[in-house]
Amino acid sequence: MARGPSGGYSYNSLTTEAGYYYDRHYNPRGGFAIGVPVQYGFNGWLAVQAEVDYVQKNYELERTGFFHQLGERLTNHYLSVPVFARFSFGGERLKGYLDAGFYAGGWLAARRKGTTFSMFSSTYDPNPDAYGDLTELYYYDEKYEFDSRRDNRFEGGALIGVGVEYAVTSTWAVQAGCKYYHSLTDTQKDYMLGQVPRYNNTFVFQVGVMATIGR
Numbered sequence: 001m002a003r004g005p006s007g008g009y010s011y012n013s014l015t016t017e018a019g020y021y022y023d024r025h026y027n028p029r030g031g032f033a034i035g036v037p038v039q040y041g042f043n044g045w046l047a048v049q050a051e052v053d054y055v056q057k058n059y060e061l062e063r064t065g066f067f068h069q070l071g072e073r074l075t076n077h078y079l080s081v082p083v084f085a086r087f088s089f090g091g092e093r094l095k096g097y098l099d100a101g102f103y104a105g106g107w108l109a110a111r112r113k114g115t116t117f118s119m120f121s122s123t124y125d126p127n128p129d130a131y132g133d134l135t136e137l138y139y140y141d142e143k144y145e146f147d148s149r150r151d152n153r154f155e156g157g158a159l160i161g162v163g164v165e166y167a168v169t170s171t172w173a174v175q176a177g178c179k180y181y182h183s184l185t186d187t188q189k190d191y192m193l194g195q196v197p198r199y200n201n202t203f204v205f206q207v208g209v210m211a212t213i214g215r
Contacts, residue, residue: 002041006175006208007034012057012076014187016198023065029073031056033204039086047086049099055080055181057200061114069137072114074144076200080105080181082159092167099161103181107153110144150191155200157183165210172211179204 013028035053042048055078063070084101118138146153163177181202188198 001039002173002210002212003036003038004172004208004210005034005036006206008032008204008206010055010057010202010204012059012200012202014059014198015201017196023063023067025062025064027060027062029058029060031058031075033206035206035208037208037210039210045088047088048083049086050083051081053080053082053105053204054078055202055204057202070115070117072112075111075113077108077110078105078155079108080155082179082181084159084161088165094167095165097161097163097165097177099159099163099177099179101159102157103159104154104156107146107151107155107187110146111142112144113141115139150188152185152187152189155183155185155187157181157185170212172209174207174209176207177205179206 010031010033011028012031014026016026033053033055035051037049037051039047039049057076057078059074059076061072061074080103082101082103084099084103086097086099088095088097090096116138118136159179159181161177161179163175165173165175167173181200181204183199183201186197186199188195
C-alpha cells in the first residue's frame, strides 16, 4: 500500500448551450487542486487507487454585443472522491501509467465577481454610448448563495488519466500526471421547462509523492 500528498493546477470548462442568448459565452478558467491518494497494488502493473481531492472548477461568463460591458467570473470549490484502476508499464524505476475510473463529490462553496447594470449604483461610467442612461454599472464581489430549488451540489462522472512515476528509492516515488474529469451530472436540478444542462469538464495536472507502507 502507498499514500502521499499531491497538488497542482486545474483547468475547467462549462459545457452548455447559449440557446437564444447568442451574446453569452462561457470561457474556461484555471484554478488549483490538492489531493491525498491511497493506492493498493496487486502486482507490478495493476493497482487500485482512491483519493480525497479538493478541486477548483472555475469558469467565466462573457457577454458580447449590446451587453459587452457585463460579465461574471465564478470560483467554485469542489470536494471529489475518485476511485480508479491504474495500469502501469515500463522499467523498475521509471514507469508510465494509465488511470480509468469514476468519481463522486460535492460543490462546497462558490464566489462570484462581475459587472451588471444598475440604476442605483454609485459607480457611473463617464463615457456613455449607445446604452444611454443604462451605462451606470454595478460591480460586485460576493459569496454565491446556493438555491436548494435550483443548484445541484452533487457531482459524479468518469475520469481518465496518464502520467509517469519515478522510484527514487524502494519506498517512495515521485509522480506527475494529468487527469480528465468528465461530469455526468447537471450542475442544476430539474427546476424549469426547457432547461439547458450545464456540465463541468476538468483537467487536473498534479505532481506528488507516494510512500510505500506496510512492506
